[in-house]
Amino acid sequence: MNREYENYQRYIKGDRSVELYSATKQQADRFLARLRKTGGSIDPEKEYPLLLRRGVYKAETKLTPYWIKIPVYGVKGGINIPIGVSEPIPDGAGMKQAELIRRDGVFYVYMVVEKEVGERGAQNVIAVDLGIRHTATVLGTRDMHPKFYGKEVRCIRAHFFRLRRTLQKKGAYGAVKKIGSHEKRAVNNYLHVYAKRIVEEAFRTNSVIVVGRLKGIRMRGGGKGRVFQRRLSSFPFYRFVEYLKHKAAWLGVKVIEVSEAWASQTCHNCGCKGFRFGGYFYCSGCGHEYNADYNGVCNILKRGIGQDLSQGLLRPDTAHHEPGRMRTVQSSNEPGTANPPGWRGCQPELDLLDSAFNIIAITSGVTIYDAVYIALAQQTGDKLLTRDRKQKKAADRLKIKAELF
Numbered sequence: 536m537n538r539e540y541e542n543y544q545r546y547i548k549g550d551r552s553v554e555l556y557s558a559t560k561q562q563a564d565r566f567l568a569r570l571r572k573t574g575g576s577i578d579p580e581k582e583y584p585l586l587l588r589r590g591v592y593k594a595e596t597k598l599t600p601y602w603i604k605i606p607v608y609g610v611k612g613g614i615n616i617p618i619g620v621s622e623p624i625p626d627g628a629g630m631k632q633a634e635l636i637r638r639d640g641v642f643y644v645y646m647v648v649e650k651e652v653g654e655r656g657a658q659n660v661i662a663v664d665l666g667i668r669h670t671a672t673v674l675g676t677r678d679m680h681p682k683f684y685g686k687e688v689r690c691i692r693a694h695f696f697r698l699r700r701t702l703q704k705k706g707a708y709g710a711v712k713k714i715g716s717h718e719k720r721a722v723n724n725y726l727h728v729y730a731k732r733i734v735e736e737a738f739r740t741n742s743v744i745v746v747g748r749l750k751g752i753r754m755r756g757g758g759k760g761r762v763f764q765r766r767l768s769s770f771p772f773y774r775f776v777e778y779l780k781h782k783a784a785w786l787g788v789k790v791i792e793v794s795e796a797w798a799s800q801t802c803h804n805c806g807c808k809g810f811r812f813g814g815y816f817y818c819s820g821c822g823h824e825y826n827a828d829y830n831g832v833c834n835i836l837k838r839g840i841g842q843d844l845s846q847g848l849l850r851p852d853t854a855h856h857e858p859g860r861m862r863t864v865q866s867s868n869e870p871g872t873a874n875p876p877g878w879r880g881c882q883p884e885l886d887l888l889d890s891a892f893n894i895i896a897i898t899s900g901v902t903i904y905d906a907v908y909i910a911l912a913q914q915t916g917d918k919l920l921t922r923d924r925k926q927k928k929a930a931d932r933l934k935i936k937a938e939l940f
């Protein structure tokens with residue numbers, strides 16, 4: 536394997552005389568052709584990964600269930616090598632290509648696995664707001680309790696910042712450069728952990744994840760303060776969203792991005808403009824003050840709900856309710872219609888969403904779907920006819936006429 540790997544490196548770097556398995560040679564040629572097209576060049580110091588098409592397979596052996604077949608020049612059928620995996624490959628996942636790379640004398644295999652995932656119909660929405668103080672603030676319509684992620688990242692950043700400053704004062708610039716990658720790895724590690732927790736919550740609560748679109752996020756905070764600027768420019772928002780999307784796709788959880796412009800400057804309660812100071816948001820309209828990240832995530836959740844309704848993403852939970860439940864609201868113009876006005880196709884009425892949002896905030900355990908029906912009944916003044924006890928209870932609490940049938 537060492538010989539084949541080294542010959543591959545030499546071939547890529549221009550030595551055409553090496554003995555190499557023919558398909559591997561072709562692969563190297565393809566790689567070089569792609570490189571020429573994009574104007575890239577070969578770094579003589581670097582080792583390039585050997586690509587293995589469908590090289591990894593599973594076998595019932597005592598040693599390890601995972602093996603890799605590496606075609607080698609002059610060896611018929613190639614060689615089979617047992618491999619250890621960092622995490623078990625899920626059932627039903629197909630092994631795609633693999634890359635073989637050597638680092639400090641140890642061989643590693645990077646595998647691409649592929650799985651068919653059905654998209655889940657969502658009942659709830661989980662909003663994710665990205666920020667400096669809290670890497671991610673999360674608010675779900677299921678329980679309406681905000682969760683704040685980011686303490687660990689904050690600690691890592693502070694630690695490395697102090698370390699860098701000390702090293703700089705001593706003139707140890709080489710060391711300063713080196714610790715950068717340590718910091719990145721430590722932060723990345725937690726970004727993965729946060730993303731995993733959020734996606735798992737979404738999966739458990741059958742939610743779609745709504746995340747503020749990253750465009751313009753660097754504008755946030757108005758560029759005030761050196762400390763703020765430093766943290767903002769070095770925060771890897773982009774990577775975090777990529778992890779989130781990737782983990783969500785794996786579980787069939789949908790992620791939608793909504794505009795986050797003004798999410799941090801608008802009051803989620805009254806919609807007026809306000810200002811941020813420290814970790815707080817002060818509203819000029821209703822005079823309230825809120826945790827700034829909480830206010831931001833509320834706005835994203837509101838926007839997410841709006842987007843959901845117009846896309847028709849939220850569906851009733853058919854496992855728990857009778858199909859007849861679709862016709863629980865008597866609308867004044869079209870009795871028995873399945874879709875309330877603005878449900879699909881056209882832009883939902885914002886005040887309907889606002890009321891639905893408030894209903895969720897006041898009552899616990901109602902889904903967005905329930906809340907919209909209750910809000911609609913409230914607006915039209917019609918009686919809410921429902922087969923769902925939870926919906927009835929929520930309506931009762933809000934003094935909206937409701938009847939179980």
Ligand SMILES: [Zn+2]
Nearest residue numbers: 802805818821
């Ligand atoms: Zn306000």
